[in-house]
Amino acid sequence: MAQGARILVVDDEPQIRRSLQVNLENRGYAVETAVSGEEALRSFTYRRPDVVIVDLLLPDIGGVEVTRRIRSSATVPIIVLSAIGDESKKVEALESGADDYMTKPFGTEELLARIRSVLRRAAGAHSARPVFIAGRMCVNFDRREVLLDDQPVKLTPTEYDLLKYLIEHAGKVLTHRMILQAVWGQGYLDQAQYLRVFIGQLRKKIELVPARPSFIVTDPGVGYRFCQDGDASS
Structure with missing residues (x-):
């Protein structure tokens, strides 16, 4: 499922957005980007990505609220991005339904590993394993x-x-x-x-x-x- 999986990247920093898009597309993922929470929710509704990567600090409704709204209607894996020192926000995002978090700055290989991990869990979420x-x-x-x-x-x-x-x-x-x-x-x-x-x-x-x-x-x-x-x- 990793190859060709659809990923929605939500971040208002152009350099981070561009870097993530290039690196993920080079690994075979299909990438959509959004610069705000409202744009992210619209994109999610119409594109239905397999993974959402969302920054906690956005210019409008913020990553925690984006996570909460997506989780209210879907089980898609969500990875939140957080600046150093945002421990309370990371906890809030996880308790709102995020599956994982990463602290900026982060390595591309680590992010790719986290994406593979959430995709594996999503694929096996409904399988019974005694x-x-x-x-x-x-x-x-x-x-x-x-x-x-x-x-x-x-x-x-x-x-x-x-x-x-x-x-x-x-x-x-x-x-x-x-x-x-x-x-x-x-x-x-x-x-x-x-x-x-x-x-x-x-x-x-x-x-x-x-x-x-x-x-x-x-x-x-x-x-x-x-x-x-x-x-x-x-």
Whole structure:
């Protein structure tokens, strides 16, 4: 699906827009561009892209609102672009439905990898997979069983539910509040320290080196991401 996938790039900086268009088209993608949130929404309605890349700071309605409006009617992957220091805005965008974010300036190869990742997730979003394999880990959802190097791992019910939620959104940045609401419920939304404790416990059980995790990696100031390949550098 990567080759020929339609990408909508939304950014009011001409140089960034032009650079992204050239680099993406050179890799076989079909690219549409927009300079504002309203133009982006019109383009999305008529063009129906496979991926949306949107800057958070736009001259009119802004990237968070663009994300919210698109997500209200479609499941298309959305990658937000953010200037350094916009941590709160990145969190807001993710909680509004964005799938990933990148901080400016960023490398072309990293962006291409993120695009491939969201396209893979979109393609497999509706496929039922009772068994999940990531590197040395195997999870059987029907049995609630976790194996590492073919050896069973004893997880508490909450640890298992936390791991399952991370796996279900593998490759996607999940904010603290998103995880807390999904695993513990509405009453725990402000318990970030509570989540850190459970992430630490889970890492001790599934990571070769908990201090240098390869499965559950931290996105500073935002949340966590599960690396499906078991390689945090991928």
